[in-house]
Amino acid sequence: NAGVMQNPRHLVRRRGQEARLRCSPMKGHSHVYWYRQLPEEGLKFMVYLQKENIIDESGMPKERFSAEFPKEGPSILRIQQVVRGDSAAYFCASLEAGGKETQYFGPGTRLLVL
Amino acid sequence: DAKTTQPNSMESNEEEPVHLPCNHSTISGTDYIHWYRQLPSQGPEYVIHGLTSNVNNRMASLAIAEDRKSSTLILHRATLRDAAVYYCILSPPASGGYNKLIFGAGTRLAVHP
Numbered sequence: 215n216a217g218v219m220q221n222p223r224h225l226v227r228r229r230g231q232e233a234r235l236r237c238s239p240m241k242g243h244s245h246v247y248w249y250r251q252l253p254e255e256g257l258k259f260m261v262y263l264q265k266e267n268i269i270d271e272s273g274m275p276k277e278r279f280s281a282e283f284p285k286e287g288p289s290i291l292r293i294q295q296v297v298r299g300d301s302a303a304y305f306c307a308s309l310e311a312g313g314k315e316t317q318y319f320g321p322g323t324r325l326l327v328l
Numbered sequence: 329d330a331k332t333t334q335p336n337s338m339e340s341n342e343e344e345p346v347h348l349p350c351n352h353s354t355i356s357g358t359d360y361i362h363w364y365r366q367l368p369s370q371g372p373e374y375v376i377h378g379l380t381s382n383v384n385n386r387m388a389s390l391a392i393a394e395d396r397k398s399s400t401l402i403l404h405r406a407t408l409r410d411a412a413v414y415y416c417i418l419s420p421p422a423s424g425g426y427n428k429l430i431f432g433a434g435t436r437l438a439v440h441p
Contacts, residue, residue, distance in 0.1 A: 218371075245422075247428065247429075249429075249431075256431045256432060256433055256434070257366075257372065257429075257431040258431070259428040259429065259430065262428055270428060272428075273428070305371045305372065307372075307429075309422060309427075314422060315360055315362075315377055315419075315421065315422050315427070316362075316374050316377060317374070317429060318374060319364075319371035319372045319373065319374075320371055321370065321371050322370075322371045
Protein backbone atom coordinates (compact mmCIF):
# COMPACT_ATOMS: atom_id res chain seq x y z
CA ASN A 215 0.00 0.00 0.00
CA ALA A 216 1.76 3.09 -1.24
CA GLY A 217 1.92 6.02 1.13
CA VAL A 218 1.00 9.61 0.43
CA MET A 219 2.80 10.82 -2.66
CA GLN A 220 3.77 14.36 -3.44
CA ASN A 221 5.35 15.81 -6.52
CA PRO A 222 7.50 17.44 -7.36
CA ARG A 223 9.76 16.91 -4.37
CA HIS A 224 11.66 20.08 -5.17
CA LEU A 225 10.39 23.06 -7.15
CA VAL A 226 12.25 26.22 -8.10
CA ARG A 227 10.32 29.21 -9.32
CA ARG A 228 11.16 32.81 -10.06
CA ARG A 229 9.16 35.60 -8.48
CA GLY A 230 5.86 36.08 -10.30
CA GLN A 231 5.61 32.56 -11.65
CA GLU A 232 3.01 29.98 -10.66
CA ALA A 233 3.68 26.91 -8.53
CA ARG A 234 1.53 23.77 -8.67
CA LEU A 235 2.02 21.18 -5.98
CA ARG A 236 0.38 17.77 -6.26
CA CYS A 237 -0.67 15.33 -3.60
CA SER A 238 -1.96 11.81 -4.15
CA PRO A 239 -3.51 10.47 -0.96
CA MET A 240 -3.17 6.92 0.24
CA LYS A 241 -5.43 4.44 -1.47
CA GLY A 242 -8.90 4.62 -0.03
CA HIS A 243 -8.35 7.99 1.66
CA SER A 244 -10.80 10.71 0.70
CA HIS A 245 -9.62 13.51 2.99
CA VAL A 246 -6.59 15.69 2.26
CA TYR A 247 -4.88 18.33 4.40
CA TRP A 248 -2.19 20.77 3.35
CA TYR A 249 0.39 22.20 5.78
CA ARG A 250 3.24 24.62 5.26
CA GLN A 251 6.56 24.73 7.10
CA LEU A 252 8.52 27.94 6.70
CA PRO A 253 12.29 27.72 7.26
CA GLU A 254 13.11 27.16 10.93
CA GLU A 255 9.43 27.27 11.88
CA GLY A 256 6.73 24.78 12.79
CA LEU A 257 4.10 23.33 10.54
CA LYS A 258 1.00 25.42 9.94
CA PHE A 259 -2.33 24.12 8.74
CA MET A 260 -3.51 25.59 5.45
CA VAL A 261 -6.56 23.77 4.11
CA TYR A 262 -8.66 20.63 4.50
CA LEU A 263 -10.45 19.13 1.52
CA GLN A 264 -12.66 16.21 0.74
CA LYS A 265 -13.41 15.10 -2.80
CA GLU A 266 -14.71 18.17 -4.66
CA ASN A 267 -15.22 20.14 -1.45
CA ILE A 268 -13.19 22.55 0.64
CA ILE A 269 -14.05 21.86 4.26
CA ASP A 270 -11.75 24.24 6.13
CA GLU A 271 -9.54 26.86 4.50
CA SER A 272 -8.94 28.93 7.60
CA GLY A 273 -5.16 28.69 7.22
CA MET A 274 -4.94 29.69 3.58
CA PRO A 275 -3.58 33.12 2.71
CA LYS A 276 -6.40 35.20 1.28
CA GLU A 277 -4.68 35.94 -2.01
CA ARG A 278 -2.71 33.94 -4.57
CA PHE A 279 -3.29 30.54 -2.91
CA SER A 280 -5.94 28.03 -3.93
CA ALA A 281 -6.51 24.32 -3.46
CA GLU A 282 -8.67 21.68 -5.05
CA PHE A 283 -9.30 17.97 -4.73
CA PRO A 284 -11.19 16.84 -7.82
CA LYS A 285 -13.27 13.72 -8.13
CA GLU A 286 -10.48 12.13 -10.14
CA GLY A 287 -6.81 12.79 -9.74
CA PRO A 288 -4.57 14.32 -7.11
CA SER A 289 -5.16 17.28 -4.88
CA ILE A 290 -3.52 20.46 -6.17
CA LEU A 291 -2.18 23.37 -4.17
CA ARG A 292 -1.71 26.32 -6.50
CA ILE A 293 0.29 29.43 -5.71
CA GLN A 294 0.03 32.26 -8.19
CA GLN A 295 2.61 35.02 -8.62
CA VAL A 296 5.00 33.49 -6.09
CA VAL A 297 7.09 35.70 -3.83
CA ARG A 298 10.25 34.86 -1.89
CA GLY A 299 8.21 34.50 1.30
CA ASP A 300 6.44 31.50 -0.24
CA SER A 301 9.67 29.50 -0.05
CA ALA A 302 8.86 26.66 2.30
CA ALA A 303 8.18 22.97 2.59
CA TYR A 304 4.59 22.07 1.76
CA PHE A 305 3.25 18.83 3.18
CA CYS A 306 0.02 17.10 2.50
CA ALA A 307 -1.60 14.49 4.67
CA SER A 308 -4.44 12.11 4.00
CA LEU A 309 -7.07 10.56 6.21
CA GLU A 310 -9.34 7.60 5.70
CA ALA A 311 -13.02 8.37 6.13
CA GLY A 312 -15.22 6.53 8.57
CA GLY A 313 -14.05 7.40 12.04
CA LYS A 314 -10.31 7.09 11.53
CA GLU A 315 -8.21 9.65 13.34
CA THR A 316 -4.71 9.34 11.90
CA GLN A 317 -3.38 11.67 9.24
CA TYR A 318 -0.55 10.22 7.15
CA PHE A 319 1.91 12.68 5.72
CA GLY A 320 3.72 12.78 2.43
CA PRO A 321 7.42 13.60 2.00
CA GLY A 322 6.69 17.20 1.11
CA THR A 323 7.46 19.57 -1.74
CA ARG A 324 10.25 22.03 -1.09
CA LEU A 325 9.53 25.24 -2.94
CA LEU A 326 12.31 27.74 -3.53
CA VAL A 327 11.45 31.11 -4.98
CA LEU A 328 14.35 32.98 -6.51
CA ASP B 329 -7.71 25.31 19.79
CA ALA B 330 -6.45 23.44 22.82
CA LYS B 331 -2.78 24.02 23.49
CA THR B 332 -0.01 21.72 24.64
CA THR B 333 3.22 22.41 26.49
CA GLN B 334 6.35 20.37 25.86
CA PRO B 335 10.00 20.79 26.86
CA ASN B 336 12.05 22.34 24.07
CA SER B 337 14.64 19.58 24.08
CA MET B 338 15.61 16.31 25.71
CA GLU B 339 18.55 13.98 25.49
CA SER B 340 18.87 10.25 25.80
CA ASN B 341 21.42 7.54 25.36
CA GLU B 342 20.97 4.78 22.86
CA GLU B 343 19.03 1.73 24.09
CA GLU B 344 17.69 3.59 27.13
CA PRO B 345 14.00 4.39 27.64
CA VAL B 346 12.79 7.90 26.91
CA HIS B 347 9.80 9.60 28.50
CA LEU B 348 8.55 12.65 26.62
CA PRO B 349 6.06 14.69 28.66
CA CYS B 350 3.20 16.83 27.41
CA ASN B 351 0.87 19.06 29.41
CA HIS B 352 -2.58 19.85 28.07
CA SER B 353 -4.57 21.27 30.94
CA THR B 354 -7.28 22.77 28.69
CA ILE B 355 -8.09 19.53 26.89
CA SER B 356 -11.77 19.04 26.13
CA GLY B 357 -13.65 15.83 26.71
CA THR B 358 -13.61 14.77 23.07
CA ASP B 359 -10.05 15.76 22.12
CA TYR B 360 -7.72 13.03 20.98
CA ILE B 361 -4.05 13.17 22.01
CA HIS B 362 -1.81 12.62 18.99
CA TRP B 363 1.94 12.23 18.81
CA TYR B 364 3.84 12.78 15.59
CA ARG B 365 7.53 13.07 14.98
CA GLN B 366 9.55 14.72 12.27
CA LEU B 367 12.98 13.49 11.32
CA PRO B 368 15.32 15.98 9.61
CA SER B 369 14.20 16.87 6.08
CA GLN B 370 11.20 14.54 6.22
CA GLY B 371 7.47 14.85 6.63
CA PRO B 372 5.79 14.27 9.99
CA GLU B 373 5.38 10.64 10.90
CA TYR B 374 2.50 9.31 12.98
CA VAL B 375 3.63 7.75 16.24
CA ILE B 376 0.57 7.03 18.36
CA HIS B 377 -2.71 8.48 19.56
CA GLY B 378 -5.20 7.93 22.35
CA LEU B 379 -8.29 9.27 24.01
CA THR B 380 -8.50 8.08 27.62
CA SER B 381 -6.73 4.75 28.03
CA ASN B 382 -3.04 4.02 27.71
CA VAL B 383 -2.03 2.79 24.27
CA ASN B 384 0.77 0.63 22.95
CA ASN B 385 1.98 0.01 19.42
CA ARG B 386 5.16 -1.20 17.80
CA MET B 387 6.74 2.23 17.96
CA ALA B 388 5.87 3.52 21.42
CA SER B 389 3.53 3.64 24.37
CA LEU B 390 1.27 6.48 25.37
CA ALA B 391 0.47 6.99 29.03
CA ILE B 392 -2.48 9.31 29.66
CA ALA B 393 -3.10 10.81 33.08
CA GLU B 394 -6.40 9.97 34.70
CA ASP B 395 -7.59 13.58 34.46
CA ARG B 396 -6.25 13.75 30.87
CA LYS B 397 -4.42 16.98 31.60
CA SER B 398 -1.08 15.44 30.72
CA SER B 399 0.39 12.54 28.81
CA THR B 400 3.74 10.88 28.27
CA LEU B 401 5.15 9.30 25.15
CA ILE B 402 7.42 6.40 26.01
CA LEU B 403 10.08 5.07 23.68
CA HIS B 404 11.15 1.85 25.31
CA ARG B 405 14.64 1.63 23.82
CA ALA B 406 15.87 4.70 22.01
CA THR B 407 17.85 4.27 18.82
CA LEU B 408 19.79 6.83 16.81
CA ARG B 409 16.94 6.78 14.32
CA ASP B 410 14.60 8.13 17.01
CA ALA B 411 16.37 11.50 17.01
CA ALA B 412 13.63 13.85 15.84
CA VAL B 413 11.24 16.58 16.88
CA TYR B 414 8.27 15.08 18.70
CA TYR B 415 4.94 16.86 18.60
CA CYS B 416 2.10 16.37 21.06
CA ILE B 417 -1.15 17.59 19.47
CA LEU B 418 -4.76 17.73 20.59
CA SER B 419 -7.46 17.38 18.00
CA PRO B 420 -11.24 16.96 17.97
CA PRO B 421 -12.60 13.80 16.38
CA ALA B 422 -12.16 13.62 12.61
CA SER B 423 -15.89 13.03 12.17
CA GLY B 424 -16.56 16.63 13.18
CA GLY B 425 -14.58 18.05 10.30
CA TYR B 426 -12.41 20.28 12.48
CA ASN B 427 -9.48 17.97 13.13
CA LYS B 428 -6.73 20.05 11.61
CA LEU B 429 -3.49 19.45 13.48
CA ILE B 430 -2.06 22.44 15.31
CA PHE B 431 1.69 21.90 15.63
CA GLY B 432 3.64 23.60 18.39
CA ALA B 433 7.41 23.76 18.67
CA GLY B 434 7.63 20.18 19.91
CA THR B 435 10.47 18.51 21.79
CA ARG B 436 13.74 18.00 19.99
CA LEU B 437 15.11 14.62 21.09
CA ALA B 438 18.82 13.96 20.77
CA VAL B 439 20.01 10.37 21.09
CA HIS B 440 23.65 9.74 21.94
CA PRO B 441 25.53 6.55 21.01
